[in-house]
Amino acid sequence: MRERSDMELYRTMRLIRRFEERAIELVHAGEIVGGIHPYIGQEAIAAGVCAALRDDDVITSTHRGHGHVLAKGADPVRMLAELTGRATGLNRGRGGSMHAADFGKGIYGANGIVGAGGAIATGAAWAAVKEGSDRVAVSFFGDGAVSQGVLLETFNLAALWRLPVLFVCENNGYATTLTVAQSVAGSITGRAEAFGIPAVSVDGADAAAVLDAARDAVARGRAGGGPSFIEATAYRFDAHHTWEHKARVRYRSDEEVAAGRSRDPLDIHGVRLDEGVRAGIDADVEALMAEAVAFALDSPRPDPAGALDHLYATGMRGRNGIGLLDTAVR
Amino acid sequence: MARLSYLKALQRALADEMARDENVCVLGEDIGVAVNNVTTGLLAKHGPARVVDTPLSEQAFTSFATGAALAGLRPVIEFQIPSLLFLVFEQIANQAHKFSLMTGGQAKVPVTYFVPGSGSRSGWAGQHSDHPYGLFAHVGVKTVVPATPEDAYGLFLTAIRDDDPVVLFAPAGSLGVRGDVDMDALGPVPLGVGRVHREGTDVTVVAVGHLVQAALGVAEQLADQISVEVFDPRSLYPFDWAGLAASVNKTGRLVVVDDSNRMCGIAGEILATAAEEMRLTAPPKRVTRPDGAVLPFASELDLAVQPQQEQLLTAVQEVYKSSR
Ligand SMILES: Cc1ncc(C[n+]2csc(CCOP(=O)(O)OP(=O)(O)O)c2C)c(N)n1
Ligand SMILES: [Mg+2]
Secondary structure (H helix, E strand, O other), X not given: OHHHHHHHHHHHHHXXXXXXXXXXXXXXXXXXXXXXXXXXXXXXXXHHHHHOOOOOOEEEOOOOOHHHHHHOOOOHHHHHHHHXXXXXXXXXXXXXXXXXXXXXXXXXXXXXXXXOHHHHXXXXXXXXXXXXOOOOEEEEEEHHHHHOHHHHHHHHHHHHOOOOEEEEEEEOOEEOXXXXXXXXXXXXXHHHHOOOOOEEEEEOOOHHHHHHHHHHHHHHHHXXXXXXXXXXXXXXXXXXXXXXXXXXXXXXXXXXHHHHHHOOHHHHHHOOOOHHHHHHHHHHHHHHHHHHHHHHHXXXXXXXXXXXXXXXXXXXXXXXXXXXXXXXXX | OEEEEHHHHHHHHXXXXXXXXXXXXXXXXXXXXXXXXXXXXXXXXXXXXXXXXXXXXXXXXXXXXXXHHHOOOEEEEEXXXXXXXXXXXXXXXXXXXXXXXXXXXXXXXXXXXXXXXXXXXXXXXXXXXOOOHHHHHHHOOEEEOOOOHHHHHHHXXXXXXXXXXXXXXXXXXXXXXXXXXXXXXXXXXXXXXXXXXXXXXXXXXXXXXXXXXXXXXXXXXXXXXXXXXXXXXXXXXXOOHHHHHHHHHHHOOEEEEEEEEOOOXXXXXXXXXXXXXXXXXXXXXXXXXXXXXOOOOOHHHHHHHOOOHHHHHHHHHHHHHOOO
């Protein structure tokens, strides 16, 4: 059992790592427009938490969302097609990196607004309770998000109404260029504890530690014990966003980055696996990513005539931008 | 004459105002390292008491600026993305904007809200590509959208010096615009005064922000058939109605191009006022984003939703041909 979950954790992390590396190549090649927020270095958090979840559990994610979306079970092939703006993508090319979603897997989406997912996850948890289900909801967010008022308001609702929601704060030390010391008064776990939400800090570079903490929290949620909070610390290995690869902003020293990267979650967990097993997983992931890149680049681009398809769930259509009597775009 | 980019003009305006008036301070996210290249060098020069890197607490720091302004400071807030203005709409529309009237004129709130890179930045998708200037004009917050480097400089200066809240949108499509500028002539540009970039006699095109460049392109393309006058309002609220009337009463024809949603957008307001109060000889037109547009991610979809130069060209030709 432990062995199997060790392999799964490693496989998920390896998939996220290679997905991100290939995606960065595609950004530089101009195939992914708008860039991405790479998740490299934080893989153990998404892998560990999502390993404690069922398919019908719900997650909300962030601008740095690829890891969560993949770990919760989205198809990496269609995910990469989304990032490259293809009609075959998870969101039919409408969402891109910051909005990737797969409702069939309980993935309520990455989100472009910091702190926005917490309340959404909590509402989904409430719906589960009303339905009599023991589903839980998880909201991932960064250290920057704990300064958003809406998140603190959400902690209150979740605790007050004992909702099965798990708040996972990924403390990677920075909100873009702002350090946690510059942004958080008190402590991150203290934010949750103030509302009576049980909170723990874990090593977010260790997938097994994250999984243990997530299992406890999820079990409490399913049993009607209310919300939980996990602070998982890790280091963001790459840029805040790929624009940084070209920009001249400097806010981390080379020594700090090197030290951060020396605690690689894939190695920390990888050593728990037999070397041959690890190599086999690596090869599988490699093949899957090769397939994903080929599929994405071969996929058709969406038809501009349908640019605002899906604007309304009912299919309602508004006017175009050039007037009802014009024929150029109908 | 010197070559000045729009972005450098913004940078210079803020630097000049901070040097001139010690009550000017700037708040925002990642402004210390100047991720948006506007606050460059300011932290080193003025220190963290005047250049404040904030936690990600937009609602709090927006009203915090209101409080500071009520107490005598002149804060400038940089917002990383245009949709953050939705987040702080309460703080601007319902607090900062209302103090003066509600206090019977006791209070003033000289805050500048500033968005470097509004509208689509290509590939930033649904939550990062809005152009909500019309919302602020609608509630009556002073709203400016400069289109050229000298106007970016001048309107930023004016916004900071104005005793009321002012929102300044710097469209992503304008940041790279360069112009030959007489540096000594750079100075404040008054609110509510439009600018004719090119004179013409057949059709008035009102263009907002980065679309001024598209309008100039159309005027050039049509130069031997239709004489197009390009009118840039520069500030959307207050709006230079007299300047527009002078143009429209001359040409009798009007097309507005505006990179925001059609329903209840600024283009609609401009057409309505022209129809009510100016001498139109042909039905006017507007080229806008569609109703309720949410910018889709994929490049071809993103472009399909924004007003395009060819659409403007067609609209100008149709208005020129049509007569009552
Ligand atoms: C409400 C809001 N404010 C600002 C931004 C711009 N922004 C995007 S990511 C980011 C930093 C987020 O930091 P954190 O929450 O720690 O997540 P991390 O990027 O470290 O994963 C900022 C300021 C935003 N998208 N939403
Ligand atoms: Mg962070």
